[in-house]
Amino acid sequence: MSLLKVPLLLSATVANHIGTTPPHAAPASDEVAREVTRGERIFTKTVRIAPRLAQLVVYAGSLCEIAVIIARTFPTTTVAQEILKTLTWGSTRVADRISITPTFAIGCGLAVLGGTLRAECYRALGRLFTYEITVRKGHRLVTEGPYSWVRHPSYTAHIIVSLGTFICHSCPGSWVRESGVLSTxxxxxxxxxxxxxxxxxxIRLCSRPPQEDRLLQKEFGEEWDHWADQVPCRLFPGIY
Known part of the structure:
Protein backbone atom coordinates (compact mmCIF):
# COMPACT_ATOMS: atom_id res chain seq x y z
CA MET A 1 0.00 0.00 0.00
CA SER A 2 1.34 3.42 -0.93
CA LEU A 3 0.66 6.83 0.56
CA LEU A 4 0.92 8.16 -3.00
CA LYS A 5 -2.67 7.07 -3.49
CA VAL A 6 -3.85 9.66 -0.96
CA PRO A 7 -3.10 12.78 -3.07
CA LEU A 8 -4.38 11.00 -6.17
CA LEU A 9 -7.68 10.21 -4.44
CA LEU A 10 -7.93 13.77 -3.18
CA SER A 11 -7.30 15.10 -6.69
CA ALA A 12 -10.03 12.91 -8.16
CA THR A 13 -12.44 13.86 -5.37
CA VAL A 14 -11.84 17.59 -5.84
CA ALA A 15 -12.24 17.21 -9.60
CA ASN A 16 -15.53 15.39 -9.07
CA HIS A 17 -16.71 18.15 -6.74
CA ILE A 18 -15.89 20.82 -9.31
CA GLY A 19 -17.43 18.86 -12.15
CA THR A 20 -20.70 18.07 -10.38
CA THR A 21 -21.34 21.32 -8.50
CA PRO A 22 -23.46 23.96 -10.28
CA PRO A 23 -21.57 27.27 -10.41
CA HIS A 24 -24.76 29.34 -10.15
CA ALA A 25 -28.17 29.21 -8.52
CA ALA A 26 -31.11 27.86 -10.48
CA PRO A 27 -32.39 30.26 -13.16
CA ALA A 28 -35.72 32.04 -12.98
CA SER A 29 -38.66 29.88 -14.02
CA ASP A 30 -39.38 32.05 -17.08
CA GLU A 31 -35.88 31.36 -18.41
CA VAL A 32 -36.23 27.57 -18.37
CA ALA A 33 -37.15 26.08 -21.74
CA ARG A 34 -40.71 24.72 -22.00
CA GLU A 35 -40.32 22.85 -25.28
CA VAL A 36 -38.54 19.82 -23.84
CA THR A 37 -39.31 16.13 -23.50
CA ARG A 38 -40.95 14.52 -20.49
CA GLY A 39 -37.66 12.84 -19.66
CA GLU A 40 -35.98 16.24 -19.57
CA ARG A 41 -38.60 17.59 -17.17
CA ILE A 42 -37.94 14.67 -14.81
CA PHE A 43 -34.19 15.18 -15.12
CA THR A 44 -34.52 18.89 -14.37
CA LYS A 45 -36.33 18.08 -11.12
CA THR A 46 -33.60 15.67 -9.98
CA VAL A 47 -30.47 17.40 -11.23
CA ARG A 48 -30.25 19.85 -8.32
CA ILE A 49 -30.64 17.12 -5.66
CA ALA A 50 -29.26 13.76 -6.82
CA PRO A 51 -25.74 15.03 -7.66
CA ARG A 52 -25.37 16.27 -4.08
CA LEU A 53 -26.23 12.82 -2.74
CA ALA A 54 -23.80 11.23 -5.21
CA GLN A 55 -21.11 13.64 -4.03
CA LEU A 56 -21.66 12.51 -0.43
CA VAL A 57 -21.08 8.90 -1.50
CA VAL A 58 -17.84 9.90 -3.23
CA TYR A 59 -16.67 11.94 -0.23
CA ALA A 60 -17.41 9.06 2.14
CA GLY A 61 -15.64 6.51 -0.05
CA SER A 62 -12.58 8.72 -0.43
CA LEU A 63 -12.33 9.52 3.28
CA CYS A 64 -12.71 5.87 4.26
CA GLU A 65 -10.05 4.78 1.77
CA ILE A 66 -7.62 7.50 2.85
CA ALA A 67 -8.18 6.61 6.52
CA VAL A 68 -7.47 2.93 5.87
CA ILE A 69 -4.36 3.70 3.82
CA ILE A 70 -2.92 5.91 6.56
CA ALA A 71 -3.88 3.45 9.31
CA ARG A 72 -2.29 0.55 7.45
CA THR A 73 0.86 2.58 6.80
CA PHE A 74 1.16 3.52 10.50
CA PRO A 75 -0.55 0.58 12.24
CA THR A 76 1.06 0.73 15.69
CA THR A 77 -1.35 3.19 17.31
CA THR A 78 -4.66 2.29 18.92
CA VAL A 79 -6.47 4.74 16.65
CA ALA A 80 -5.05 3.05 13.56
CA GLN A 81 -6.15 -0.38 14.74
CA GLU A 82 -9.66 0.90 15.49
CA ILE A 83 -9.88 2.44 12.03
CA LEU A 84 -8.87 -0.84 10.41
CA LYS A 85 -11.38 -2.82 12.48
CA THR A 86 -14.17 -0.35 11.76
CA LEU A 87 -13.59 0.14 8.04
CA THR A 88 -12.78 -3.43 7.00
CA TRP A 89 -15.07 -6.43 7.14
CA GLY A 90 -13.38 -9.74 7.86
CA SER A 91 -9.63 -9.69 8.35
CA THR A 92 -7.91 -6.31 8.61
CA ARG A 93 -5.33 -7.77 6.23
CA VAL A 94 -7.70 -7.03 3.34
CA ALA A 95 -6.40 -3.46 3.64
CA ASP A 96 -3.17 -4.69 2.05
CA ARG A 97 -5.06 -5.13 -1.21
CA ILE A 98 -5.84 -1.43 -1.46
CA SER A 99 -3.36 -0.15 -4.03
CA ILE A 100 -2.72 1.96 -7.10
CA THR A 101 -3.66 -0.17 -10.09
CA PRO A 102 -3.48 0.76 -13.78
CA THR A 103 -7.29 0.93 -13.82
CA PHE A 104 -7.30 3.32 -10.87
CA ALA A 105 -4.68 5.50 -12.58
CA ILE A 106 -6.87 5.71 -15.69
CA GLY A 107 -9.92 6.60 -13.61
CA CYS A 108 -8.02 9.25 -11.68
CA GLY A 109 -6.69 10.78 -14.89
CA LEU A 110 -10.16 10.89 -16.41
CA ALA A 111 -11.63 12.49 -13.29
CA VAL A 112 -9.00 15.25 -13.22
CA LEU A 113 -9.32 15.82 -16.97
CA GLY A 114 -13.10 16.03 -16.75
CA GLY A 115 -13.06 18.36 -13.77
CA THR A 116 -10.56 20.67 -15.46
CA LEU A 117 -12.56 20.79 -18.69
CA ARG A 118 -15.79 21.39 -16.77
CA ALA A 119 -14.20 24.35 -14.94
CA GLU A 120 -13.11 25.79 -18.29
CA CYS A 121 -16.70 25.51 -19.53
CA TYR A 122 -17.90 27.39 -16.43
CA ARG A 123 -15.39 30.13 -17.24
CA ALA A 124 -16.35 30.34 -20.91
CA LEU A 125 -20.11 30.53 -20.29
CA GLY A 126 -20.04 32.61 -17.13
CA ARG A 127 -23.55 33.38 -15.86
CA LEU A 128 -25.05 31.61 -18.87
CA PHE A 129 -24.09 28.22 -17.42
CA THR A 130 -27.06 26.48 -15.82
CA TYR A 131 -28.01 22.87 -15.13
CA GLU A 132 -31.37 23.52 -16.78
CA ILE A 133 -31.87 24.07 -20.52
CA THR A 134 -32.34 27.83 -20.65
CA VAL A 135 -32.11 30.95 -22.75
CA ARG A 136 -31.23 33.69 -20.26
CA LYS A 137 -31.82 37.41 -20.54
CA GLY A 138 -29.04 38.88 -22.68
CA HIS A 139 -28.05 35.39 -23.83
CA ARG A 140 -25.33 35.14 -26.45
CA LEU A 141 -24.05 32.18 -28.43
CA VAL A 142 -20.70 31.15 -26.96
CA THR A 143 -18.42 29.63 -29.59
CA GLU A 144 -14.94 30.16 -28.14
CA GLY A 145 -12.76 28.03 -25.85
CA PRO A 146 -14.02 24.46 -25.42
CA TYR A 147 -17.07 25.43 -27.49
CA SER A 148 -14.84 25.65 -30.54
CA TRP A 149 -14.06 21.92 -30.16
CA VAL A 150 -17.54 20.47 -29.69
CA ARG A 151 -20.92 22.13 -29.21
CA HIS A 152 -21.58 20.75 -25.72
CA PRO A 153 -18.21 20.31 -24.01
CA SER A 154 -19.68 20.70 -20.52
CA TYR A 155 -21.61 17.47 -21.05
CA THR A 156 -18.46 15.83 -22.38
CA ALA A 157 -16.62 16.95 -19.25
CA HIS A 158 -19.39 15.70 -16.95
CA ILE A 159 -19.36 12.30 -18.65
CA ILE A 160 -15.58 12.06 -18.31
CA VAL A 161 -15.44 13.12 -14.64
CA SER A 162 -18.35 10.85 -13.69
CA LEU A 163 -16.85 7.83 -15.42
CA GLY A 164 -13.41 8.56 -13.98
CA THR A 165 -14.72 8.88 -10.43
CA PHE A 166 -16.78 5.72 -10.78
CA ILE A 167 -13.74 3.79 -12.01
CA CYS A 168 -11.59 5.09 -9.13
CA HIS A 169 -13.97 3.75 -6.51
CA SER A 170 -15.19 0.56 -8.18
CA CYS A 171 -11.98 -0.92 -9.60
CA PRO A 172 -9.94 -3.70 -7.97
CA GLY A 173 -7.59 -2.19 -5.40
CA SER A 174 -10.15 0.36 -4.19
CA TRP A 175 -11.52 0.45 -0.64
CA VAL A 176 -15.02 -0.18 -1.96
CA ARG A 177 -13.94 -3.39 -3.70
CA GLU A 178 -11.45 -4.69 -1.13
CA SER A 179 -12.77 -3.71 2.31
CA GLY A 180 -15.85 -5.93 2.34
CA VAL A 181 -18.22 -2.96 2.61
CA LEU A 182 -20.19 -4.32 -0.34
CA SER A 183 -21.17 -7.30 1.81
CA THR A 184 -23.11 -5.00 4.16
CA ILE A 203 -27.81 8.41 -20.63
CA ARG A 204 -29.36 11.84 -20.08
CA LEU A 205 -26.15 13.69 -20.93
CA CYS A 206 -25.86 11.80 -24.21
CA SER A 207 -29.51 12.35 -25.17
CA ARG A 208 -29.80 16.00 -24.08
CA PRO A 209 -27.70 17.83 -26.72
CA PRO A 210 -30.23 17.51 -29.59
CA GLN A 211 -32.86 19.30 -27.48
CA GLU A 212 -30.44 22.09 -26.66
CA ASP A 213 -29.37 22.35 -30.28
CA ARG A 214 -32.98 22.85 -31.39
CA LEU A 215 -33.49 25.60 -28.82
CA LEU A 216 -30.27 27.41 -29.76
CA GLN A 217 -30.94 27.09 -33.49
CA LYS A 218 -34.39 28.59 -32.98
CA GLU A 219 -32.96 31.43 -30.87
CA PHE A 220 -29.87 32.31 -32.93
CA GLY A 221 -30.77 31.17 -36.46
CA GLU A 222 -27.99 31.73 -39.00
CA GLU A 223 -25.41 32.38 -36.29
CA TRP A 224 -26.06 28.92 -34.87
CA ASP A 225 -26.06 27.36 -38.37
CA HIS A 226 -22.63 28.84 -39.08
CA TRP A 227 -21.29 27.57 -35.75
CA ALA A 228 -22.74 24.10 -36.34
CA ASP A 229 -21.01 24.00 -39.74
CA GLN A 230 -17.70 24.90 -38.10
CA VAL A 231 -18.22 22.61 -35.07
CA PRO A 232 -20.22 19.62 -36.34
CA CYS A 233 -19.84 17.30 -33.33
CA ARG A 234 -21.90 17.57 -30.17
CA LEU A 235 -19.81 15.72 -27.57
CA PHE A 236 -16.71 14.01 -28.94
CA PRO A 237 -14.65 15.41 -31.85
CA GLY A 238 -14.92 13.25 -34.93
CA ILE A 239 -17.37 10.84 -33.25
CA TYR A 240 -20.63 12.45 -32.17
Whole structure:
Protein backbone atom coordinates (compact mmCIF):
# COMPACT_ATOMS: atom_id res chain seq x y z
CA MET A 1 0.00 0.00 0.00
CA SER A 2 1.34 3.42 -0.93
CA LEU A 3 0.66 6.83 0.56
CA LEU A 4 0.92 8.16 -3.00
CA LYS A 5 -2.67 7.07 -3.49
CA VAL A 6 -3.85 9.66 -0.96
CA PRO A 7 -3.10 12.78 -3.07
CA LEU A 8 -4.38 11.00 -6.17
CA LEU A 9 -7.68 10.21 -4.44
CA LEU A 10 -7.93 13.77 -3.18
CA SER A 11 -7.30 15.10 -6.69
CA ALA A 12 -10.03 12.91 -8.16
CA THR A 13 -12.44 13.86 -5.37
CA VAL A 14 -11.84 17.59 -5.84
CA ALA A 15 -12.24 17.21 -9.60
CA ASN A 16 -15.53 15.39 -9.07
CA HIS A 17 -16.71 18.15 -6.74
CA ILE A 18 -15.89 20.82 -9.31
CA GLY A 19 -17.43 18.86 -12.15
CA THR A 20 -20.70 18.07 -10.38
CA THR A 21 -21.34 21.32 -8.50
CA PRO A 22 -23.46 23.96 -10.28
CA PRO A 23 -21.57 27.27 -10.41
CA HIS A 24 -24.76 29.34 -10.15
CA ALA A 25 -28.17 29.21 -8.52
CA ALA A 26 -31.11 27.86 -10.48
CA PRO A 27 -32.39 30.26 -13.16
CA ALA A 28 -35.72 32.04 -12.98
CA SER A 29 -38.66 29.88 -14.02
CA ASP A 30 -39.38 32.05 -17.08
CA GLU A 31 -35.88 31.36 -18.41
CA VAL A 32 -36.23 27.57 -18.37
CA ALA A 33 -37.15 26.08 -21.74
CA ARG A 34 -40.71 24.72 -22.00
CA GLU A 35 -40.32 22.85 -25.28
CA VAL A 36 -38.54 19.82 -23.84
CA THR A 37 -39.31 16.13 -23.50
CA ARG A 38 -40.95 14.52 -20.49
CA GLY A 39 -37.66 12.84 -19.66
CA GLU A 40 -35.98 16.24 -19.57
CA ARG A 41 -38.60 17.59 -17.17
CA ILE A 42 -37.94 14.67 -14.81
CA PHE A 43 -34.19 15.18 -15.12
CA THR A 44 -34.52 18.89 -14.37
CA LYS A 45 -36.33 18.08 -11.12
CA THR A 46 -33.60 15.67 -9.98
CA VAL A 47 -30.47 17.40 -11.23
CA ARG A 48 -30.25 19.85 -8.32
CA ILE A 49 -30.64 17.12 -5.66
CA ALA A 50 -29.26 13.76 -6.82
CA PRO A 51 -25.74 15.03 -7.66
CA ARG A 52 -25.37 16.27 -4.08
CA LEU A 53 -26.23 12.82 -2.74
CA ALA A 54 -23.80 11.23 -5.21
CA GLN A 55 -21.11 13.64 -4.03
CA LEU A 56 -21.66 12.51 -0.43
CA VAL A 57 -21.08 8.90 -1.50
CA VAL A 58 -17.84 9.90 -3.23
CA TYR A 59 -16.67 11.94 -0.23
CA ALA A 60 -17.41 9.06 2.14
CA GLY A 61 -15.64 6.51 -0.05
CA SER A 62 -12.58 8.72 -0.43
CA LEU A 63 -12.33 9.52 3.28
CA CYS A 64 -12.71 5.87 4.26
CA GLU A 65 -10.05 4.78 1.77
CA ILE A 66 -7.62 7.50 2.85
CA ALA A 67 -8.18 6.61 6.52
CA VAL A 68 -7.47 2.93 5.87
CA ILE A 69 -4.36 3.70 3.82
CA ILE A 70 -2.92 5.91 6.56
CA ALA A 71 -3.88 3.45 9.31
CA ARG A 72 -2.29 0.55 7.45
CA THR A 73 0.86 2.58 6.80
CA PHE A 74 1.16 3.52 10.50
CA PRO A 75 -0.55 0.58 12.24
CA THR A 76 1.06 0.73 15.69
CA THR A 77 -1.35 3.19 17.31
CA THR A 78 -4.66 2.29 18.92
CA VAL A 79 -6.47 4.74 16.65
CA ALA A 80 -5.05 3.05 13.56
CA GLN A 81 -6.15 -0.38 14.74
CA GLU A 82 -9.66 0.90 15.49
CA ILE A 83 -9.88 2.44 12.03
CA LEU A 84 -8.87 -0.84 10.41
CA LYS A 85 -11.38 -2.82 12.48
CA THR A 86 -14.17 -0.35 11.76
CA LEU A 87 -13.59 0.14 8.04
CA THR A 88 -12.78 -3.43 7.00
CA TRP A 89 -15.07 -6.43 7.14
CA GLY A 90 -13.38 -9.74 7.86
CA SER A 91 -9.63 -9.69 8.35
CA THR A 92 -7.91 -6.31 8.61
CA ARG A 93 -5.33 -7.77 6.23
CA VAL A 94 -7.70 -7.03 3.34
CA ALA A 95 -6.40 -3.46 3.64
CA ASP A 96 -3.17 -4.69 2.05
CA ARG A 97 -5.06 -5.13 -1.21
CA ILE A 98 -5.84 -1.43 -1.46
CA SER A 99 -3.36 -0.15 -4.03
CA ILE A 100 -2.72 1.96 -7.10
CA THR A 101 -3.66 -0.17 -10.09
CA PRO A 102 -3.48 0.76 -13.78
CA THR A 103 -7.29 0.93 -13.82
CA PHE A 104 -7.30 3.32 -10.87
CA ALA A 105 -4.68 5.50 -12.58
CA ILE A 106 -6.87 5.71 -15.69
CA GLY A 107 -9.92 6.60 -13.61
CA CYS A 108 -8.02 9.25 -11.68
CA GLY A 109 -6.69 10.78 -14.89
CA LEU A 110 -10.16 10.89 -16.41
CA ALA A 111 -11.63 12.49 -13.29
CA VAL A 112 -9.00 15.25 -13.22
CA LEU A 113 -9.32 15.82 -16.97
CA GLY A 114 -13.10 16.03 -16.75
CA GLY A 115 -13.06 18.36 -13.77
CA THR A 116 -10.56 20.67 -15.46
CA LEU A 117 -12.56 20.79 -18.69
CA ARG A 118 -15.79 21.39 -16.77
CA ALA A 119 -14.20 24.35 -14.94
CA GLU A 120 -13.11 25.79 -18.29
CA CYS A 121 -16.70 25.51 -19.53
CA TYR A 122 -17.90 27.39 -16.43
CA ARG A 123 -15.39 30.13 -17.24
CA ALA A 124 -16.35 30.34 -20.91
CA LEU A 125 -20.11 30.53 -20.29
CA GLY A 126 -20.04 32.61 -17.13
CA ARG A 127 -23.55 33.38 -15.86
CA LEU A 128 -25.05 31.61 -18.87
CA PHE A 129 -24.09 28.22 -17.42
CA THR A 130 -27.06 26.48 -15.82
CA TYR A 131 -28.01 22.87 -15.13
CA GLU A 132 -31.37 23.52 -16.78
CA ILE A 133 -31.87 24.07 -20.52
CA THR A 134 -32.34 27.83 -20.65
CA VAL A 135 -32.11 30.95 -22.75
CA ARG A 136 -31.23 33.69 -20.26
CA LYS A 137 -31.82 37.41 -20.54
CA GLY A 138 -29.04 38.88 -22.68
CA HIS A 139 -28.05 35.39 -23.83
CA ARG A 140 -25.33 35.14 -26.45
CA LEU A 141 -24.05 32.18 -28.43
CA VAL A 142 -20.70 31.15 -26.96
CA THR A 143 -18.42 29.63 -29.59
CA GLU A 144 -14.94 30.16 -28.14
CA GLY A 145 -12.76 28.03 -25.85
CA PRO A 146 -14.02 24.46 -25.42
CA TYR A 147 -17.07 25.43 -27.49
CA SER A 148 -14.84 25.65 -30.54
CA TRP A 149 -14.06 21.92 -30.16
CA VAL A 150 -17.54 20.47 -29.69
CA ARG A 151 -20.92 22.13 -29.21
CA HIS A 152 -21.58 20.75 -25.72
CA PRO A 153 -18.21 20.31 -24.01
CA SER A 154 -19.68 20.70 -20.52
CA TYR A 155 -21.61 17.47 -21.05
CA THR A 156 -18.46 15.83 -22.38
CA ALA A 157 -16.62 16.95 -19.25
CA HIS A 158 -19.39 15.70 -16.95
CA ILE A 159 -19.36 12.30 -18.65
CA ILE A 160 -15.58 12.06 -18.31
CA VAL A 161 -15.44 13.12 -14.64
CA SER A 162 -18.35 10.85 -13.69
CA LEU A 163 -16.85 7.83 -15.42
CA GLY A 164 -13.41 8.56 -13.98
CA THR A 165 -14.72 8.88 -10.43
CA PHE A 166 -16.78 5.72 -10.78
CA ILE A 167 -13.74 3.79 -12.01
CA CYS A 168 -11.59 5.09 -9.13
CA HIS A 169 -13.97 3.75 -6.51
CA SER A 170 -15.19 0.56 -8.18
CA CYS A 171 -11.98 -0.92 -9.60
CA PRO A 172 -9.94 -3.70 -7.97
CA GLY A 173 -7.59 -2.19 -5.40
CA SER A 174 -10.15 0.36 -4.19
CA TRP A 175 -11.52 0.45 -0.64
CA VAL A 176 -15.02 -0.18 -1.96
CA ARG A 177 -13.94 -3.39 -3.70
CA GLU A 178 -11.45 -4.69 -1.13
CA SER A 179 -12.77 -3.71 2.31
CA GLY A 180 -15.85 -5.93 2.34
CA VAL A 181 -18.22 -2.96 2.61
CA LEU A 182 -20.19 -4.32 -0.34
CA SER A 183 -21.17 -7.30 1.81
CA THR A 184 -23.11 -5.00 4.16
CA UNK A 185 -26.74 -3.90 3.50
CA UNK A 186 -25.83 -0.22 3.65
CA UNK A 187 -22.84 -0.70 1.37
CA UNK A 188 -24.94 -2.56 -1.18
CA UNK A 189 -27.69 0.07 -1.09
CA UNK A 190 -25.25 2.95 -1.61
CA UNK A 191 -23.39 1.11 -4.36
CA UNK A 192 -26.59 0.23 -6.25
CA UNK A 193 -27.94 3.76 -5.86
CA UNK A 194 -24.73 5.40 -7.03
CA UNK A 195 -24.42 3.02 -9.99
CA UNK A 196 -28.03 3.64 -11.01
CA UNK A 197 -27.62 7.42 -10.79
CA UNK A 198 -24.35 7.35 -12.77
CA UNK A 199 -25.94 5.24 -15.53
CA UNK A 200 -29.03 7.50 -15.66
CA UNK A 201 -26.86 10.62 -15.74
CA UNK A 202 -24.72 9.35 -18.62
CA ILE A 203 -27.81 8.41 -20.63
CA ARG A 204 -29.36 11.84 -20.08
CA LEU A 205 -26.15 13.69 -20.93
CA CYS A 206 -25.86 11.80 -24.21
CA SER A 207 -29.51 12.35 -25.17
CA ARG A 208 -29.80 16.00 -24.08
CA PRO A 209 -27.70 17.83 -26.72
CA PRO A 210 -30.23 17.51 -29.59
CA GLN A 211 -32.86 19.30 -27.48
CA GLU A 212 -30.44 22.09 -26.66
CA ASP A 213 -29.37 22.35 -30.28
CA ARG A 214 -32.98 22.85 -31.39
CA LEU A 215 -33.49 25.60 -28.82
CA LEU A 216 -30.27 27.41 -29.76
CA GLN A 217 -30.94 27.09 -33.49
CA LYS A 218 -34.39 28.59 -32.98
CA GLU A 219 -32.96 31.43 -30.87
CA PHE A 220 -29.87 32.31 -32.93
CA GLY A 221 -30.77 31.17 -36.46
CA GLU A 222 -27.99 31.73 -39.00
CA GLU A 223 -25.41 32.38 -36.29
CA TRP A 224 -26.06 28.92 -34.87
CA ASP A 225 -26.06 27.36 -38.37
CA HIS A 226 -22.63 28.84 -39.08
CA TRP A 227 -21.29 27.57 -35.75
CA ALA A 228 -22.74 24.10 -36.34
CA ASP A 229 -21.01 24.00 -39.74
CA GLN A 230 -17.70 24.90 -38.10
CA VAL A 231 -18.22 22.61 -35.07
CA PRO A 232 -20.22 19.62 -36.34
CA CYS A 233 -19.84 17.30 -33.33
CA ARG A 234 -21.90 17.57 -30.17
CA LEU A 235 -19.81 15.72 -27.57
CA PHE A 236 -16.71 14.01 -28.94
CA PRO A 237 -14.65 15.41 -31.85
CA GLY A 238 -14.92 13.25 -34.93
CA ILE A 239 -17.37 10.84 -33.25
CA TYR A 240 -20.63 12.45 -32.17
Missing amino acids: PLGKALAYGWTAWTAYLL
